Every structure is written in C-alpha cells, then in structure tokens.
Amino acid sequence: MGSPSVLGDNEISELPFLPEAAGILTRRGYALTIEELAEEANRNILISGISRVKADVIGDGGFQVPQGVQSPELRILSFVVASVIVKLTKNNLIVKKFALAEAKRIENFIRTIASSQRDSAVALLTLLYDRVLKMRLYRADRIIGSQLFEFKLRFQDYLTLATTINAPSWRLVNRVLDSGFVYIKMENATRLVRDAIARLIEDHIRSLKMVKAPQLLVEEAKKLVEETSEIVGSRGAARSWSVATNPEEYPPCIRSLLAKLESGENLSHFARFLLASFLINIGLSLDDIIRLFSRSPDFDERITRYQLGHIAGERGGKRYLTPSCTKIMSMGLCVKDESCDDLKIKNPIAYIHRRRKHRREEKTKHDTKAKGRRKGKGVPEDEI
Amino acid sequence: MTQRLKVGEREREFLRTRYRGFYYRNLDKLWMPRSLPEREIGFLTFGYTYRRHLSFTDDAEFKATILRETPWGIFYSISYYDDPGNAVMERKGWKGADLVFDIDIKDLEPPCLKEHDFLLCDDQVLPYTGAGDLSGDGGCKKVDWICPLCIDDGKDGVLKLLDVLTRDFGISPGDIQVYYSGHRGFHVHIEDGELVSLDRRSRPQITEYLTLSGVDPKSIWRLLPLAEGEMNSLMGWPKRIVERASQVLNRPMTLPLANVLRKAKRFNSLIDGVIDDLRISIDPQVTQDISRIFRLPTSLNEKTGLRKTRCDDIMSCDPLVESVVFDDDPVKLHVTYAPKLDLGGYTYGPYRKTTVRLPTFVAVFLVSKGLAKLAI
Numbered sequence: 001m002g003s004p005s006v007l008g009d010n011e012i013s014e015l016p017f018l019p020e021a022a023g024i025l026t027r028r029g030y031a032l033t034i035e036e037l038a039e040e041a042n043r044n045i046l047i048s049g050i051s052r053v054k055a056d057v058i059g060d061g062g063f064q065v066p067q068g069v070q071s072p073e074l075r076i077l078s079f080v081v082a083s084v085i086v087k088l089t090k091n092n093l094i095v096k097k098f099a100l101a102e103a104k105r106i107e108n109f110i111r112t113i114a115s116s117q118r119d120s121a122v123a124l125l126t127l128l129y130d131r132v133l134k135m136r137l138y139r140a141d142r143i144i145g146s147q148l149f150e151f152k153l154r155f156q157d158y159l160t161l162a163t164t165i166n167a168p169s170w171r172l173v174n175r176v177l178d179s180g181f182v183y184i185k186m187e188n189a190t191r192l193v194r195d196a197i198a199r200l201i202e203d204h205i206r207s208l209k210m211v212k213a214p215q216l217l218v219e220e221a222k223k224l225v226e227e228t229s230e231i232v233g234s235r236g237a238a239r240s241w242s243v244a245t246n247p248e249e250y251p252p253c254i255r256s257l258l259a260k261l262e263s264g265e266n267l268s269h270f271a272r273f274l275l276a277s278f279l280i281n282i283g284l285s286l287d288d289i290i291r292l293f294s295r296s297p298d299f300d301e302r303i304t305r306y307q308l309g310h311i312a313g314e315r316g317g318k319r320y321l322t323p324s325c326t327k328i329m330s331m332g333l334c335v336k337d338e339s340c341d342d343l344k345i346k347n348p349i350a351y352i353h354r355r356r357k358h359r360r361e362e363k364t365k366h367d368t369k370a371k372g373r374r375k376g377k378g379v380p381e382d383e384i
Numbered sequence: 385m386t387q388r389l390k391v392g393e394r395e396r397e398f399l400r401t402r403y404r405g406f407y408y409r410n411l412d413k414l415w416m417p418r419s420l421p422e423r424e425i426g427f428l429t430f431g432y433t434y435r436r437h438l439s440f441t442d443d444a445e446f447k448a449t450i451l452r453e454t455p456w457g458i459f460y461s462i463s464y465y466d467d468p469g470n471a472v473m474e475r476k477g478w479k480g481a482d483l484v485f486d487i488d489i490k491d492l493e494p495p496c497l498k499e500h501d502f503l504l505c506d507d508q509v510l511p512y513t514g515a516g517d518l519s520g521d522g523g524c525k526k527v528d529w530i531c532p533l534c535i536d537d538g539k540d541g542v543l544k545l546l547d548v549l550t551r552d553f554g555i556s557p558g559d560i561q562v563y564y565s566g567h568r569g570f571h572v573h574i575e576d577g578e579l580v581s582l583d584r585r586s587r588p589q590i591t592e593y594l595t596l597s598g599v600d601p602k603s604i605w606r607l608l609p610l611a612e613g614e615m616n617s618l619m620g621w622p623k624r625i626v627e628r629a630s631q632v633l634n635r636p637m638t639l640p641l642a643n644v645l646r647k648a649k650r651f652n653s654l655i656d657g658v659i660d661d662l663r664i665s666i667d668p669q670v671t672q673d674i675s676r677i678f679r680l681p682t683s684l685n686e687k688t689g690l691r692k693t694r695c696d697d698i699m700s701c702d703p704l705v706e707s708v709v710f711d712d713d714p715v716k717l718h719v720t721y722a723p724k725l726d727l728g729g730y731t732y733g734p735y736r737k738t739t740v741r742l743p744t745f746v747a748v749f750l751v752s753k754g755l756a757k758l759a760i
Contacts, residue, residue, distance in 0.1 A: 145607030145618050155553060156578065159586035172589040173596060174603040178619040180554025306474050318585065 007123050013072035014109045015124070016079035017197075017204050018131055030073045037081055038214030048074055049081020050220055056082065056101035057094050058227055081217070083201075087208045088221035094228055095205050096198075103198035110190045122150070125189050132196050133161070140183055144176050149183035153192075158182040161192040245284070251351035252335045253328055254278050261295050270323075270331050272296075273311070274348075277322045280312045281349050322349045388687075389504065389525045389754025396430045396456075398715075398758055402748055403684055404454040406709055411451065415681040416443045418575075422464040422479065426677040428457035428686055436677065439469035456686040459677035464580070473675055480580035483590070484678060485572040486565075486670035487541045490528070494537040500529035500723045504755075509721045509736075527753060530568055530688075532726050535703050542570045542698050544664050548594060549574070552620050564703035566685025566692045571678070584674055591668040596621065601655040609642040621662075628658045684709070689748035705729050712743030717756040725749065 012020045025031050037045060079102070086098045106128075114121040122139065129137035140152040153161075155177060162170045176183040184192070247258055257275045260267060267275070272293075279289045286308050293304050313319030324347050328334045343354040391399070407414070417423050425438040425446065440446040450458065461468065462484050466477030490497065501512040505524040512526060542562055549555045555574060563571045582590070592598050604622050609615045615637055618626055626645070627637060632654070635641045648654055670676065679685065681692050691709045695701035708728040719735040725746065726732075732746050739759050742750070750756035 143614065143617050145614055145622065146610040147607055156582060156586070159582065159589055163585040163589065168598060168600055169603065171598055172593045173599045173621075176607070176620050176622060177552045177593065178554075179551070183619075302472070306472075309474075 007120060007127065009072040011120055011124055013075040014106060015128065016076040017201055018127075021076045021079075024072055025076055028073050030077060032077070034084055034210065034217075035214055037077065037084075038216045042077075045074060045077045046081060046216070048078035049085065052078045053082035053085045053098065053220075053224060054227075056098045056105075057086070057224060083205050083208060084210070084213070084217055085220050085224060087205050087210065088213055088218055089225050089228075091225055091228070094224065095202055099198040099201035099205070102201050103194045106197055107190050107194050111187065114186050114190075121186065125151075125186070125193070128193050128197065129189075132193060132200050133157075135160075137189060138181065140181075142183065144183060148185070149176070150186045151189045152181040152183050153189075155180055155182050158184070158192075161196070164195055165191075245288075249352050249355065250278075251340060251345070251348040252337050253333055254348055256335045257333070258292070261292060264295060266296065266298065271333055273320075274323055274328060274331075274333060276308055276311050277320045278348055280308065280319070281322050282352060286312065322347055389527065390432075391751060391754050392757060394758055395751045395756075399456070399689065399748060399751060400430050400454055402689070402710055402744065403456070404451070406684060407450050407454065410682075410709075411447050413682065414447060414450070415683075416446070417460045417680070419464055420446060422466070422468055424461035424463070424465060424468040424476065424677060426459040426461075427453065427455035428459070429453070430456050437469055437471045439467075456684075458680040458683040460680050461675075461677050463674045478674065481582070481674040483574040483576070483579045483582065483587075484670060485545060485594075486667040487538055487545065487570045487572070487665060488667050489530075489534050489538040489541075489568040491665045491667070492534075492537045492541055494534040496531050496533040497529075500531055502527055502529070502721070502723065504721065507720065525754075527755065528568055528687075529723055529725075530704070531724075532704060534568070535564075538564075538568070538570050539695075539698050539701070541665055542572065542695075544662075545572060545594065545666065546698070548664060552593075553590075555579075561681075562695045562698055562701075563681050564690075564693045564695055564701070564707055565679060566690040566707055567687045570695070571681075571692070573681070584672070587672045587674070588668070591666060591671045593621075594664045594666055595668065596659050596663040599659060601652045604655060605646070605651060608646050609639060612639045615639060615642065624662055625655060625658055628662055629654065632658060687752055689745065689752045708745045710743075710745035710748050712745065714741040715744055715747035716741050716759040717747055717750060718759045719750060719756045722750055722753075722755050 009024050012018065012024060015021060022031075032042070036042065037049075082098065086095055089095075110121050110124055113124075126137050126139075129135045135153070135157045138152045140149050142149050142152075155172070158175070159172065162172070168174060172182070247255055250258070254275065257267060257271055260271075261275070276289060276293075279292070280286075286305065289308055290301060290304055293299060293308075294301070311320045323331075325334060325336070325340070325345060328348070339355070340351070343351060343358060345351050345354060420443060421439065421441050423439070424436065425440060426434060426436040427438065428434055438449075440449065461481075463476075463481040464479040466479060468476055470476045498511070498513055503510040503512050503524045503526055510524070546557070546560065546562070549560060549572075550557055555576060559574055559576045561573045561575060563573070565571055599621070604625055607618065607622050608626075609618070615626075626641070629645060630637045630641050633641065633644065635644065645651060645654075670678070679692050681694065684691055689710065690707040693703060693707040695703065695706075704726055705728055712728070716739065718739050719733075720737060722733045722735045724731060724733050727749060728743070728745055732742065747756065751758075
C-alpha cells in the first residue's frame, strides 16, 4: 500500500516530515546536524529556512525556494531549519500557524500537479493517507451520475476526517455513500488530509529535541516572535495574546451576568453557558472561570469543571462558540447599550477587540487633532 | 405535558409477582449484553425510581440480582466503560458504544393513532387528536395504544432503515438484530465491532444521513446524469430520490427525466417533497446520545408487560403474538376504559367501566397501562 514507485525525490521533498525525506538527505550526503546547518558554509540552506518560516508565519505561505537552487535536499533542509526556528519560539500560536501553512502548501502542490501528473498526485495522496492518517484511500475512478469520483473511503474513516470541517457539503448526508464507502473526488481527498498533516507537523515540532540551539537560530526565533506580535497586534486578531481580564472591557450582557453572579443570584442554564463560552473563548483559564462561578449558590466544582471542559472542547470535543447577539436577545439576556450599536457587533466575542480598536483609532484622531490645534496656536515644535 | 397513569400499589404487587415468575422461568433465555462488565446497568423499580450506574462482573451475578430485585424495567448502556458503575459520567471512562436505532411508531404518524390513543381526564375519556389537545387541563393523562396497523407501519419503517443500513452503509444483514420494543417501537442493534469506536461527533452524521436532515438539493442536482448510461450509475440517496421523482412525475428513469429535473424551476421544492416521503424516521437521540441506557432485549416492557422480542424476519414476525409471555389464567378486573385490543392472537374489548375476567397477559397489559384495578 502507498508504494511510492512513481514518486521521485522531487515529490517526496514536498512531504519533508516523512521518514523518506530523511532518506533522501542521507542518500545525497546532506545528513547534517543542527549545528552544522547553522554554519556559514550552509548559508543558502539557512536563508531558505528563514524565508520559509517567515512566509508561513507572517506572510501568506507563498514560499518558493529561490530559483536555481530548487533541489529536493534544499527543500527538505529549509523545512528542517524552519521547524527548528519555530520550536525555538516556544510559541504555540506560531507552531500552529506554521503547521497549517505547511499543510496548505502540500494541499496546493497536489492540486497543481493533479491535472498534469495525475499518477503522481494519486500516489502522493495514497502515501499521505497511509502514513499520516493510517487509513486506506481506495482508488475508485467511478462515474456516478455526471461526476467522476477518483477515490473512496470507508465511511468510518470519512467521518473521522470530515466532522472537523463545518461546511454543509462535507456532511455525510450530502455525499454519495454505497456499500460502506463514501465516494470522493481528488480535491476532496486533498482537503480531507490537510488538518491531519498540520497536526502531524505540530507533533513533529513538539518532539524535536535540542540540547543546545545555535545562537543564530535562537536570534531568528526571537525576531520571529517580535515580528509576529507586531503583525498580530496590528490586525487585532490574536485575542489570546492579551487576554482581557478586566470586566470593564466586556460587553454589557456579560457584565450584567457577572454582577448577578457577584450578588449570589442563580443564573439560568443558558446564562451560565453564555458566560462560560464567552470567558473560554476570550482565553481565560478554566481555573479563573471556576473561581468566578464559585459564587454561584449551587456551585459544585467537580460539575462546573466538567461542564467548562465540555464547552472548551477538551477531551477531543469541539469548542463551543459564544452564542450570537440574536440568540442572546431571543433568550432575553440582551442588555445592549449604545456601545454595542456603535461597534456593530453580532456576537459579544467581537466586543472586546472592536472596542480596543475603536479606542485606538479615537486616540489617534484625538492626538492628531490635538497636534493640529496646538500647531494652530503656534506652539513651538519641541514642546510637542 | 401529560404523564403516564399511575399504577396502584396492589396492582404493582400483582405485576411484580408475575414478573418474578417470568424471570425465574426464563433466566437462562435472558439476553446478555456482550462485555457485560463494561456496561452500565439501570433498573426501573416497582417503586417508580430509576437506579442507574449499576455494574456486574458476570452474567450470573446480573441474573441473580434480577431475580432478587425483580425490576419493572431493565436497561443497559449501549456504551462500554472502564468503570461503568461510577456515578459521574465523565469518570466512567468511555471506550466505545454499540450502534443502535429506535423507530418510534408515534413519529411515523399512522392514522390509527387518532382512533385508538385517548386522553383520560379524571374519569372522562376524550379522543386524542393531536398534541394541541393537551393544553389547559393538567389533570389529563394521555394513553398510548397499539394495534396491528401501527405495528405494521413500524415494520415498514424498519424495512426502510434496513435497506439503507445494508446497501449504503454496507452493514452485513447478519450483524443487524431487530427487536420489537414491547410497546410502540422497534429497536435495531448493530453488532459490528468496528462501528463501536464511532465517536460522538460521527454519530449525528449517521442519523442525519438516515433522516435526510440538512440534505442540500444542490448535492443531488450536481449528480444529475448528462448522458443516457449515467442514470444507472446513481447510488445511495441520489438514486432513491431520482427514482421517487420518476414516480411522482410519471416518467421513466431515463435521460429525459434528468433533463426535466435539471431544468425544473422548482427542483428544490420537488426534491423537498420527495425527501419527506423517503426519510427514515428514527429517534436521533437514541443513536447519538452515547450516555443512554437502552432496554435489555428479552426483558419485559413496564408499559405493557410484553417482552422486547427479536424479529428475525421482519415480514413474517407478529409482535403482538410473539411478545406475549404470560399465560391465559383468568384475572378479574375493574376496567376504567380500554379500546379494542389485539393481543396473543385474539381481540379483547372495548371496555368501559366494567368488571371482567381476562387472561393474565391482557390483565397485565391493562394494569400496566393504569386502566384497570384488581377486583378481588
């Protein structure tokens, strides 16, 4: 199964985390230690690795090994360097971003070769299912109605992969199922394996062991963390980077629930769910949330911890999203004020970062105005 | 919401004695779940309380407890646990679960329900014409009845389910066991070791598939054949749906049908209508909720005193005869009200405020329903 007979070093080097990739390095005389990688003589490898990790974590993932040096070993080694840098950041978010971007690159690569080198694409996918998922991807090449389905998966395997994707088209009810097999197209097979590749790369990075990292790479990692936090900060996307622990930053509905809790009032099931899912999704720790709930009259730490864990998607479950404003309104818990309208939020979770962004913008406006006013009054430059 | 009619203390003692006798005589024939030590067991007692989180190390211990305690209802978890007796759900250590389906005859909406189901408001019998009737008076109790017609509708539901389970899911018929629940439903158990590991996110997708909920008409539209030979290549639901559309539109299963469907302005509503006919009515919760406990096959159903009985051949199976376990020794009863009852191959009633002698199995049925008192 998964015989890479039609796969050359070029194709294998697109899956640098597989043992076969290490084999290529050994065969071509590139079995280098991390220390050796950081040596001046291997500058081109280092540069490729750095640009790879930047493209993945900061950029749009559009990394290309520089023209002229597109050798399989360079492609594999740039992944090794990139992984080491990511490991050295000790930042989970960076690990995740890197792994996902790498997984998407593989997805794109297979898509690209699917039309011109169909056999290679099929072989790569088969290999990926075998090694990454430990599943068998069956060749179907079957026409059903007007459509051609290249592959089929046992329905149990399909469900394992597809339940993590939200789009309705992936639900079993919208698939062709026959004799225990779900029929899928090449592009479906490619998409389905992506998340597992990302997880495998995350595990790969976590399991990297480094006794002493080369200083050069440590510095690259430091730079990466700085650049990432700038990017993330300016987009305001990484809410988990600065957890809002001050309830004054929370939307009115959440503040009102906290006040009720404070006064020892018993909250309804939905109110508890709303509060818990909000606090979990802004990144508060379960222990902190349990402390808040401990004021509830019927508090039972064991049950609370279990329920919070469930909402947070621990033990492999799915993390619950915070209910939308519409839902909160329909449950009679919306106590919105003009701030909600101003920020145009549809979900309380958006409140915090929109408010922060709004304040920043206001401040900038205010500062510029102030600047202008003072200038107008002829205040000397050096006083500003 | 209405509640079940309460059974008086003396009547419960009557039932308890009969149940004990039944379990005593049939102990070795009682069905035992695979891997019993990994199952949670639950009892409904004759004192109207549920005892959950019981566990037994072997069949003999389980059976001895059944004899000693004589439960009114016996249930087992479809899940396998490391520590099934732990009262805290998340500490039981879930290992897997059987795949089970419950076809509730009520959900099939057979027309006979309106004829034989009724409301008992204090002593007054009112016809039951739908859920709307229950508003207002909280003193009314709804009584569910069974007749050969609704049992047949249930059998049709089972056949539809079996068709999809075997053809689409590829489950071997030998791994499927069908049971009449002893009241108004059929239970389908899948004994396939591989499906045990399906997790709680996968199970809802199976119920969605069976009930066609969330089906996107576009997913079918996209498959519509463009060439003559392609019609025969359809499989699964798309095939059944196009076949049904062919019946509805009275056109053969050939390319012109596909062309008509592709252009049909109201493809979505046409498909919606067809889907309503085809969907399989199962209770999604029973399949999805892996923390549930399920009635033990071959045990007695507390709502009727009938046994949850295997229907090896669903077509020839006669649940209202085969599930009867008690003898026909006469029992004298005061019956408040009972519609006509088909049981054990004979027809009884209807009865209205009367004292009659009835065979034990009929007496057990009426007493279990709370419609009769012992007249001694």
